[in-house]
Amino acid sequence: MLGFSTQTIAEWSGEVGLEGRWHMQSPVDPAQYDKGLSLSFESEYSKSWDGGNQSFVFKPFLRLDQIDDKRTHVDIREAVWIKAGDDWEFRLGIDKVYWGVTEANHLVDIINQTDQLENPDGEQKLGQAMIKFSTERDWGTVDAYFLPWFRERQFAGNRDRLRSQPRVDASQTQYENDLEQHYPDLALRWSHSVGDWDLGLSHFHGTSREPSFSLGTDGSGNSVLIPRYAIIDQSSLDVQATLDDWLWKLETIYRSGHGDSFYAATGGFEYTLVGIAETDNDLGILLELMYDDRGASATTPFNQDVFLGLRWVANDTQSTEVLGGVIVDWSSQSKFFNLEASRRFGDNWKASLQMRAWLDVPLNDLAFSQHRDDYIEAKLVRYF
Amino acid sequence: MKKHLLPSLILITINLVAAPLWAQTLEEKGLAIATETDLRDTGFGDFKAEMGMLLRNKQGEESQRFMRTRTLEGSGDGDKTMIIFDRPRDVKGTALLTYTHKNSSDDQWLYLPALKRVKRIASRNKSGPFMGSEFAYEDLSSQEVEKYTYKFVEDTELEGVPMFLIERDPVDKYSGYTRQLVWINKTEYRPERIEFYDRKNSLLKTLVFRKYQKYLDQFWRAEEMYMENHQTGKNTLLTWKDYKFRNGYSEGDFKKNSLKRAK
Numbered sequence: 001m002l003g004f005s006t007q008t009i010a011e012w013s014g015e016v017g018l019e020g021r022w023h024m025q026s027p028v029d030p031a032q033y034d035k036g037l038s039l040s041f042e043s044e045y046s047k048s049w050d051g052g053n054q055s056f057v058f059k060p061f062l063r064l065d066q067i068d069d070k071r072t073h074v075d076i077r078e079a080v081w082i083k084a085g086d087d088w089e090f091r092l093g094i095d096k097v098y099w100g101v102t103e104a105n106h107l108v109d110i111i112n113q114t115d116q117l118e119n120p121d122g123e124q125k126l127g128q129a130m131i132k133f134s135t136e137r138d139w140g141t142v143d144a145y146f147l148p149w150f151r152e153r154q155f156a157g158n159r160d161r162l163r164s165q166p167r168v169d170a171s172q173t174q175y176e177n178d179l180e181q182h183y184p185d186l187a188l189r190w191s192h193s194v195g196d197w198d199l200g201l202s203h204f205h206g207t208s209r210e211p212s213f214s215l216g217t218d219g220s221g222n223s224v225l226i227p228r229y230a231i232i233d234q235s236s237l238d239v240q241a242t243l244d245d246w247l248w249k250l251e252t253i254y255r256s257g258h259g260d261s262f263y264a265a266t267g268g269f270e271y272t273l274v275g276i277a278e279t280d281n282d283l284g285i286l287l288e289l290m291y292d293d294r295g296a297s298a299t300t301p302f303n304q305d306v307f308l309g310l311r312w313v314a315n316d317t318q319s320t321e322v323l324g325g326v327i328v329d330w331s332s333q334s335k336f337f338n339l340e341a342s343r344r345f346g347d348n349w350k351a352s353l354q355m356r357a358w359l360d361v362p363l364n365d366l367a368f369s370q371h372r373d374d375y376i377e378a379k380l381v382r383y384f
Numbered sequence: 385m386k387k388h389l390l391p392s393l394i395l396i397t398i399n400l401v402a403a404p405l406w407a408q409t410l411e412e413k414g415l416a417i418a419t420e421t422d423l424r425d426t427g428f429g430d431f432k433a434e435m436g437m438l439l440r441n442k443q444g445e446e447s448q449r450f451m452r453t454r455t456l457e458g459s460g461d462g463d464k465t466m467i468i469f470d471r472p473r474d475v476k477g478t479a480l481l482t483y484t485h486k487n488s489s490d491d492q493w494l495y496l497p498a499l500k501r502v503k504r505i506a507s508r509n510k511s512g513p514f515m516g517s518e519f520a521y522e523d524l525s526s527q528e529v530e531k532y533t534y535k536f537v538e539d540t541e542l543e544g545v546p547m548f549l550i551e552r553d554p555v556d557k558y559s560g561y562t563r564q565l566v567w568i569n570k571t572e573y574r575p576e577r578i579e580f581y582d583r584k585n586s587l588l589k590t591l592v593f594r595k596y597q598k599y600l601d602q603f604w605r606a607e608e609m610y611m612e613n614h615q616t617g618k619n620t621l622l623t624w625k626d627y628k629f630r631n632g633y634s635e636g637d638f639k640k641n642s643l644k645r646a647k
Contacts, residue, residue, distance in 0.1 A: 011647075013476060046647050055647065084645060087636045098501040123499060136639050193491070193640075198504045242504050244489075244558070274509045275560070282509060317439055317447050317516040319475075347448060350474045383473035 012384075014043035019379040023161050025372040032161050036067035042077070055082045059127075063118070070157030071117045077127045089134040094127040097145075099189065099202060101240040101249040104288045104307035104327060105266045105300075108236040108251045110204050111187060113151040120162050120356075120370075121338075126151045140192030140199075147185035150207045153227065164213075165369040169224035172216060175207070176230045176257075183207050183231065200238040208232040208258050210299060232257035245272050249288070262293040264300075268307070284311035286325065301336075301366040305329045318344045334367065335359040350381045414534030414550045421573045422529045428603045430456045430633040434626045435467075439517050442617035448472075449515050455526070456633045462486050463526040464638040468646045469515075479646045481638060482507075484526040489556065495643045502640050511560025518589060518611040518620040520560055523580075531555055537565070542577060546570040561588070572596075574604045582615075589613050600629050 017040040027034070040063045048055035059078035065071035080093035097111040105122075112125035129149040135142050155170055156163035177183045185206025192199050211227035218224045234255045241248040250267035268288030276283050286309035292298040309325025322341040328334075337359065342352035354377040361371040408416065437449035450471040456464045462484025469478045477497035484490050490507040510522040532552035540549045547567045554561055562585045567577040575593055582588040595607035609622040636642065 013473065015473075048647060055645065057647075082645060084642075086634055089641050089645070096500045098499055134641055136636060136641055141639070141641065191640075193504070240504055242491075242506055245506060247504070247506060272506060272509060274558070275511060280513050282512060315513045315516060317441070319516060344472060344474055347472045348474075381474070383476070 009049075010045070010047040012043065012045050014041070014384045015381050016041055016384075017379055017381040019377055021161075021375050021377045023373055023375045025374055027161060028165050028369065028372050029158075031158050032163075033067045033159055036065065038063060038065040038067075038071065040064075044078075053084055056080070057082070068157045068160040070155065071160055073117055073154065075115065075126055077125075079127070087136045089132075089136075091130065091132040091134075094129050095132070096125050096127060097130075097132075099200060099236075099238065100251050101198070101238050102251050102266045102268070102288055103249075103270070103286055103309070104268075104305075104325070105251075105290050105302045107253045107264055107266055108200070108202065108238045110202075110209055110234060110236075111145065111147070113153055113209050115154065117154050117156060126154075140190050143187075143189045143191075145185075145187040145189075147187065147206060148182070150181045150183060150185065150229070152181070152229075153209070153211060155227075161373045161375065162370055164225055166215075166223040166225060168213070168227055169216070169218050170227060172218075172224070172226045173211075174226060174228040176228070177207070181207075196242050198240045198242070200236075202234075202236045202238075204232070204234045204236075206231065208255075210258070212259065212299060230258045245274065246270075247272075258299075259297075260294070262298075264290075264292040264294075264298075266290045266302070270311075280315040282311075282313045282315060284313070285309075286311065290327075296364070299366075301329070302327070303329075304331050329365070332360075332362050332365055334361040334365050336367065348383045350383070352379045352381075353377070354379070410536045411534060413536035414552070415529075417536065417548050417550055417568055417573070418529050418532070418534050418552065421568060421575070422527075424573045425603060426457075428457055428600065429630045430454065431599075431627060431629045432631055433605075433624050433628070436623045436625070437515065437517050437519075438621040438623075440619050440621075447516070449517065454631070454633065454637070456635070456638055458484065458526075462490070462528050464635075465526065466638060466643065466646060477647065479643050481640070481643045482525060483638075484528060486528045486530040489558070490525060493640060493643060495640075495646070500644070502643060510556070510558060517622075518613045518618055519622065522554075522556075522559060522561075523591070523611070532564075539570075540567070542567050545576070547576065572604060574606075587614055597627070599627055603629070 020037050022035040042061045045058040057078050057080050061075045061077050063073055076094050078095055080091050080095040083090045098109055100106050100108040112128045114122050115124040115126045118124035128147060128151060131146040133144050152170060152173060155168035158167055183206060187204045189200060189202040208230050211229050213225040213227055216224055216226040232255055234253055236253040238251045247270040252265040254263045266288055271285045273283045288307040290302040290305045292300060292303040295303055305327050307325055307327045309323060312322045314320035320343045324339040327336040337357040339355040342350060344350050357374040358367055358371045361367050432454040435451040435453055439447040448471060452468045454466050465482045467480045469475045479495040481493045482490055492505050492507045494503045494505050511520050514521050514524055532554055535551045537549040537551055540547050548570055550566050550568060551563055552566060553563045561580050562583055563581045565579040566575050569576050578591040579587060580589040590612050592610045593606035594610060596604050597607060598604055605627055607624050612619045
């Protein structure tokens with residue numbers, strides 16, 4: 001491919017964020033904190049040469065947390081060399097990949113491990129080592145991945161909120177396969193856009209990003225959860241139909257190897273009212289249904305839930321946006337509320353606010369450990 | 385016989401456009417002017433350019449945007465365009481891919497670099513502001529002839545330069561406008577000024593094209609486009625620089641994978 005320039009272009013950019021989290025209720029475990037500050041740094045170095053056909057991206061990340069030493073963590077989000085031809089692309093290094101279309105739940109997205117220390121929403125990811133080859137043809141795009149190194153999920157420490165009860169002891173992690181983190185994962189994806197439709201069919205074979213847990217004890221005799229990673233096969237389909245004001249979305253997976261084989265699906269729509277009341281404001285209405293074949297024994301809280309959300313976009317100079325929603329479990333009636341708002345200040349600052357709350361969570365629900373962890377998080381980011 | 389066919393065809397075309405048009409209706413004349421304007425901009429192949437936007441509100445507060453754009457001329461259907469955002473910094477790396485269609489709504493994909501997610505978006509919101517500016521998405525998208533119906537209004541002048549004044553009405557029911565008045569330079573067949581009328585048919589905005597430059601001996605591009613909103617008192621100055629034509633772009637440079645690579 002021909003890029004923007006024939007010379008070598010190198011560039012640094014970055015962001016520094018300060019955030020404060022405040023939990024309104026007393027914790028389940030008295031060791032857990034009520035409020036705390038934390039700092040994050042993310043920087044990006046990118047360089048392109050060979051007329052834009054080759055590039056290198058390096059993106060380190062660091063978080064320093066006032067309270068919890070587990071949440072203080074470093075990661076290489078990206079360190080990847082990219083070479084592109086007219087209808088193909090090769091990537092080697094640590095990279096991040098996103099698959100899927102729905103908003104409330106991300107079933108299909110499987111290449112990268114979730115960084116749940118950053119945010120419980122599952123949208124933050126750890127960098128993944130990979131060799132990737134893609135080809136783009138008239139009949140669609142094929143991506144083939146070789147993933148030589150598995151990243152374990154990272155769990156909150158003893159003092160942190162938003163963790164399981166009892167806590168997870170990652171030092172006792174078990175693997176189904178003796179190769180453990182060295183078990184090579186493979187993935188293949190076909191995706192295509194036909195008219196108003198965007199389709200993706202994928203298959204993944206390798207170590208499950210999501211662990212299962214068994215009860216055990218740590219060195220001091222305290223109860224802990226021990227994570228175990230199985231070798232799985234996961235086939236998935238993701239579809240979006242973009243029809244005027246309507247986005248219709250569906251993600252569905254079939255997984256074997258992780259307990260009994262099962263399927264799960266998330267689907268729904270986003271309908272946008274453009275320019276409400278003769279202003280520049282857009283209002284989006286989101287509805288998604290989540291279903292997991294395993295029912296009450298599912299490893300996710302989204303086994304039979306409905307998500308209803310509103311997205312308000314001001315389309316102003318400061319890019320003001322608010323997304324609010326509730327996820328209701330239609331069998332247990334437990335509710336999870338989420339509100340996210342953000343606004344830019346000047347050219348280089350951005351402020352955001354996040355509020356999360358759990359309501360009517362029964363004892364046997366997976367979210368029960370967090371039912372007293374309602375919080376407000378305020379964040380200020382400076383971009384460089 | 386064959387030898388004579390081509391010059392006579394050209395003669396017919398010239399007649400349609402430039403001759404005293406007593407045989408034409410006002411609609412036919414308006415369409416003929418729009419078609420000639422489009423024809424004169426046909427054959428550029430591809431181009432890239434850097435875009436800057438200076439947004440100013442009623443109180444005089446300013447805000448800046450920087451983007452890079454590249455366009456591949458469509459053969460048969462509309463153009464393909466990619467816009468990569470550089471400033472403000474929180475949206476740096478965000479990229480927008482548009483496939484313009486002559487007879488249906490455009491296809492658009494937005495790449496969000498923080499999540500590495502490519503989102504297909506509804507081009508239905510074409511009437512919305514582009515990056516908080518006074519330009520709507522539809523003002524910046526490829527101006528295909530088929531997107532409007534036309535009517536010739538009058539022969540007129542703008543600062544002493546002879547102009548055709550035509551009215552064009554958007555075909556798409558989702559357009560934010562009932563009609564637009566376009567002043568087209570009689571010698572160069574390029575737009576010099578556009579007035580936009582909102583859904584209630586009141587004057588909403590005026591766009592003025594400034595500092596036209598000619599590229600490859602044929603293609604006119606304005607270095608400045610000044611949009612003024614009469615209802616809010618806000619304005620946006622869009623500047624274009626470093627135009628480069630015929631970069632040898634192919635279809636492969638305007639796909640979802642190239643969107644993710646576009647830095």
